[in-house]
Amino acid sequence: MTEVFAPTSAGRTATLRDVARLAGVSTATASKAINGRPDVKAATRERVLEAARQLAFSPNAVARSLSAGRTGTVGLLTSDLEGRFSLPVLMGAEDALGVHETSVFLCDARGDAIREQHHIRALLSRQVDGLIVVGARPDSRPSLGQHLPVPVVYAYSPSEDPQDLSLVVDNEAGGRLAVDHLITSGRTRIAHITGDPGYGASHDRVRGARERLAEAGLGLAGDQVWFGSWTEGWGRGATRMLLERNPGVDAIFAGSDQIARGVLDVLHEKGLRVPEDVAVIGFDNWEAMAGESRPALTTVDMQLEVLGRRAAEHLSAAIAGRSRKGTVELPCRLVQRSSTAPVL
Known part of the structure; x- marks a missing residue:
């Protein structure tokens, strides 16, 4: 007669005792078999492992890792889960952690400091091995402090504390890269339309752009940076004012792809050809924006x-x-499309 074991009641997770009962061994023997101890007969081990498979038994990860002092889990804390900039950072981090079979707890503080502290307490109560903090904008943010029992890495938004480790975009080099591309394409009358001057990244890109222009013996068209907002509307308005004051510009470096779309609108409106009359380069490489522009937008x-x-990886x-500590700047890359081309 075949004995049938009723697995577990609905909604209850199988335990090691359930596995031992199904395999007909003691709990201690079942534990040894599952953990690969050598003092278990092969037939017994196979019986225990088969029972574990039948019950979909997964050993408690926290308990299994206590001897190593790790749980194989990491907390990802963001303040803008729906953000266009924070999402790619989160995706990259989760991909890298997944390679090492590290589980991820994702929390969104929604820009609320109190909610953030609540999430931190919750993550620490789950005994995460570390935290990655992803900001919504590239400006520095308050540190979580040096008192936490696990390592913390800040991504995109650097910590204000130099004792922390922060990974950020090298926006100055990005501005330099954009202007270098325009100069090597033969452009000499280059204007810069960008967004909110309250963003440190705006000024970093301006600094890189000006340095590269100076090396070529050039300056910004009209010796002016057009600060405004990160919108197509601002791109349109700024371009109209720019063309009134500096009608001879032959290239425009836009501080975002959205601004660049507005720039393209006005150039088309004025009958100027892109890139033959005016080359345009954006910043961000937002595929939905840059790839669908007409012409397709070269961008950083x-x-x-x-x-x-x-x-x-650093975590x-x-x-x-x-x-390690300090700030690590990572390079940008140029994505060339149809809105820029060498002057013939």
């Missing part, structure tokens, strides 16, 4: 998924005892 990619992966190193 901040490589945010790479940033997320590097943050996860893994810190968990293993190889921690």
